[in-house]
Amino acid sequence: MQKLLSTFLVTILLLLACAPMAAYAQEAKPETSAAEAPAAEPAKPDPTGANIGTAADIVGYAANGPTKEDLAAMSEKEPLAAKVAEAAGKNKISINFTWTLICGFLVMFMQLGFALAETGFTRAKNAAHTMTMNFMVYGIGMLGYWICGYALQMGGAGPFATLGGGGTMDTEFAISLFGKDFGIFGLKGFMLGGDAYDVAIFTMFLFQMVFMDTTVTIPTGAMAERWSFKSFVIYGFFMSMLIYPLYANWVWGGGWLAMLGKNFGLGHGTVDFAGSSVVHMTGGVAALAGAMVLGPRMGKYGPDGKVNALPGHHIPMAIAGCLILAFGWFGFNAGSTLAGSDLRIGVVATNTMLASAAGSVTAMFYMWIFYGKPDASMSANGLLAALVAITAPCAFVTAGSAVLIGAIAGVLLCVSVFFVDRTLKVDDPVGAISVHGVNGAWGLLAVGIFADGTYGDAFNTVDGTVKGLLYGDSGQFLAQCMGVATNFVFVFVAFFVFFKVLNVFIKNRVTPEIEREGLDAAEVGVVAYPDFSLNKTHR
Secondary structure: OOHHHHHHHHHHHHHHHHHHHHHOOOOOOOOOOOOOOOOOOOOOOOOOOOOOOOOOOOHHHHHHHOHHHHHHHHHOOOOOHHHHHHHHHHHHHHHHHHHHHHHHHHHHHHHHHHHHHHHHOOOHHHHHHHHHHHHHHHHHHHHHHHHHHHHHHHOOOOOHHHOOOOOOOOOEEEEOOOOEEEEEOOOOOHHHHHHHHOOOHHHHHHHHHHHHHHHHHHHHHHHHOOHHHHHHHHHHHHHHHHHHHHHHHHHHOOOOOOOOOHHHHEEEEOOOOOHHHHHHHHHHHHHHHHHHHHHHHHOOOOOOOOOOOOOOOHHHHHHHHHHHHHHHHHHHHHHOOOOOOOOOHHHHHHHHHHHHHHHHHHHHHHHHHHOOOOHHHHHHHHHHHHHHHHHHOOOOOOOOHHHHHHHHHHHHHHHHHHHHHOOOOOOOEEEEEEEEHHHHHHHHHHHHHEEOOOOOEEEEEEEOOOOOOOOHHHHHHHHHHHHHHHHHHHHHHHHHHHHHHHHEEEEEEEHHHHHHOOHHHHHOOOOOOOOHHHHHHHH
């Protein structure tokens, strides 16, 4: 435990040392001369929201409406019209704030869905351990993200237009190659201090944090039933403070993948509306690396390589968890507009629902046709796989495309589970690698194929709407492929090395005796089902 605490404290101190870089980078930022352009007023934080939401926030107003001088003249000549315009702008931003926060609360509720699904799909003797990992991910992930993860991800992404503020998140560390800037990570917003004390920045933190926590949760299922709790804790901080924020910055924080369109004409750059790759593929690839390093559970594979089933102890619990996840997913996808005033939310939510239905049905029929029974666990995972797949393209595709994307995801889930289990010989108790990793990649590619050009104007600062291969933009598909390849290489290498190095200091895996007896009492101090502890049939 002393080694664990010392390692954690050293990590915190090293990452907090990055905070002064933000001030240095801002001071070193080149100034625009007066001859080139009029000096702009520096952005100021607004911790009360008193100055957020103005006439300039009315739809289309900032681009096509009056200048500041016109506003001043309107206030003098038509004070009532000016007040109405101000109220309309304030109301629009207030709606967006409320929508974003409520959707963030829905995504937070998904934590319960993950906990129930993963615990139900694992064995009774490890139920308390699996549930505790899913519970503590929330606190560990949030604190790590607060310390530096949010800053690395979103420190250069401001202002947040739909929330009317956040302009102080304006510093991105970038490198220059081929005459182009490649954003790597943000440098503002550490610990939500200083000029990050702003209502829009805090609201964005809450919404982005619950997405990050979803990512951190995913490997707890693939690595369940043999992962030591000490290793899990260190992993939680490493993911939330460093690996997730970096890839998320590249796609969502204005980083280099997002700028592939602006810099190289590849569509709108890598487009991931709600996180098929940023959230799910990142978690799935990390799960693959971790499960490979840990090795399979005892008894999973026989001496001759035969695959032995180790069934979960509570399928009703697991299916209930999947349905809770499906409910929270409406906040996940539709909430990613960050705007209740964006009426595309109706399309996003309906596409999400249709895809999930298709995925559960195709997974059911696949198992029924090829294995003789409509497997309940595969049907439930098919629903989740389709939700993962539709997460990136949900805002950009038609209903028919959403159903097709979900249907493919359901079949892909079944094929992938057996491939991972039987060919790769990677033990994944809940199918997280296939649900999140494989279908996260499929979802990102689906944008580059099915985006129909009706939505996404100016997405990633590129004029025009988002179009895929079927609608004439091969560049968009290439940008999506680059996003998938980057995610797999970066996340897999980072976590494979991380778990190998960590194992030198803190063992990733519990002892055979603890694994055989069950991780509950030994690792978290409580037994989920004490009345069953002496009944081997329940183990």
